[in-house]
Amino acid sequence: MNYSYSDGSTPVGLDVGTSRIVAAWPADNGYRFSSQLNSFVTLPNSRLTEGVLRKESVPHTVRGNEIIVHGNESERFADLIGAELRRPMTKGFLNPGEPESMPMMQNLLLSLLGPAAHARQKLFFSVPAPPLGAHDSLTYHEATLRQILGELGYDAKPINEGLAVIYSELESSNYTGIGISFGGGLCNVCMSYLAVPVIQFSVPKGGDFIDSNAAAVTGEMINRIRMIKEDGFFFNAISPDKAHQVLSVYYDDVIQSVVQAMRDVFQQAKSLPRLGRPIPLVLSGGSVLAGGFRERFEQALRQNDFPVPISEVRLAAEPLNSTSRGAVIAALSEM
Ligand SMILES: Nc1ncnc2c1ncn2[C@@H]1O[C@H](COP(=O)(O)OP(=O)(O)OP(=O)(O)O)[C@@H](O)[C@H]1O
Ligand SMILES: [Mg+2]
Missing domain, CATH: 3.30.420.40 (ATPase, nucleotide binding domain)
Structure with missing residues (x-):
């Protein structure tokens, strides 16, 4: 109801x-x-056909x-x-x-x-x-x-x-932190200070990029590769499975692209608020459901000298629902 x-x-x-x-x-x-x-x-x-579809x-x-x-x-x-x-x-x-x-x-x-x-x-x-x-x-x-x-x-x-992800997941830090959605079409990054977005950008790579490139390399149908990915892919450097090995190459490409873009954008930002303390970072979107994603992302962030101190890197409670949840929270805040 x-x-x-x-x-x-x-x-x-x-x-x-x-x-x-x-x-x-x-x-x-x-x-x-x-x-x-x-x-x-x-x-x-x-x-x-039409009759059956209607029925x-x-x-x-x-x-x-x-x-x-x-x-x-x-x-x-x-x-x-x-x-x-x-x-x-x-x-x-x-x-x-x-x-x-x-x-x-x-x-x-x-x-x-x-x-x-x-x-x-x-x-x-x-x-x-x-x-x-x-x-x-x-x-x-x-x-x-x-x-x-x-x-x-x-x-x-x-x-x-990205701001919707922050509204959904970062109430405990008064909506101060970084929200990232790793989606199908692209990745969205937002940093917000007390619910005000300070930095926002997207990187035009996501799950579709992983699927189409892994399909091209393995010769499989895109749909088939996507099913393999969604059905238990996890990061493991010594996977004997060819599809898993190729998937992890393109997954890493997406993670590296986002982390390097974050480093560049945050380093060049002129108006970063003086934060005083480390801020949380939350990962959301369907692509974070791969086993070991959080650890892989955190490792990439550490290796890339990200200029903002981060208190924790965590996964959204329900990565497929946090954008719509944040959007309804935004609508509620205007009632
Ligand atoms: N269990 C899973 N493991 C790995 N990837 C998954 C899993 N479930 C879904 N995905 C992937 O998540 C992606 C879709 O995520 P999401 O629903 O957040 O994207 P979207 O919001 O529709 O797209 P975008 O925000 O990029 O426009 C697809 O690439 C899909 O294959
Ligand atoms: Mg999305």
Whole structure:
């Protein structure tokens, strides 16, 4: 059941991720989450197929001679018919090269959230920080999501993904510290001082980069590599398994890219607050679920002379939910 305030309003937090979209609502015992894969697949249209999909309640749309299956079921159907999954987003942003990205996003958000329950229902949606040294993709991405969510009736505002991780995980340090999300499309880094973001940037590498490069080297399908990775990959220098060995090479590449970018950005920052004491660093996002990730990251940080003293490096309590949790906390703070 939805948790509502005395004025009947219910805030929503939304994590618009390259691989998954997660919604969060306040609930009696904390928060309630629901998620959909951010992907789709097209099937040839036939009355029979459509009838079966409807009977099985598989989210889909019929367009001309195609049926589009989107969200969680798309993976199974892509596998069944041997087709590639199509993705509305790439590297953290709406994919301008995918003509269906906007209608697919509309369908996914409608099936996940439904229309707003009341006038001016508050919703915070996560957006990546601008990638270092890349052209601006944020303006179009943010404006399009605002438009889609506005059409569903929400009063929608963006929140930086790294800051959302801090809101979710660093209440105990008064929202002072570093939050990093290691996602599918990219990694987001944010440093905040008393809930005010001081530094934020993204690195355009994540789980997808690991999967596609490991697939190219091993000759496996990307999907297969992703399944191997999600099903028990752990960092181990002497793994006899070829796929694990290749995965760890690209995993290390992502960790090194983020840590080196952090060192450079923090070293060059002109306006770092005088902190007085070491600050906590929290790791979140699906890519931190690999066994031994925390230790590997901490080791890389130590080897790279990171200029800010860190009190602890810890994993988020629920790495797949912290962005949406932080977004709903941001919405609650404005009630
Ligand atoms: N158990 C697991 N072990 C390793 N990796 C995992 C595991 N579960 C999920 N992942 C990986 O996490 C990534 C997705 O993480 P997440 O859901 O945080 O990304 P996202 O928010 O959708 O993307 P982004 O924030 O980059 O736009 C994928 O690359 C996925 O393969
Ligand atoms: Mg994410």
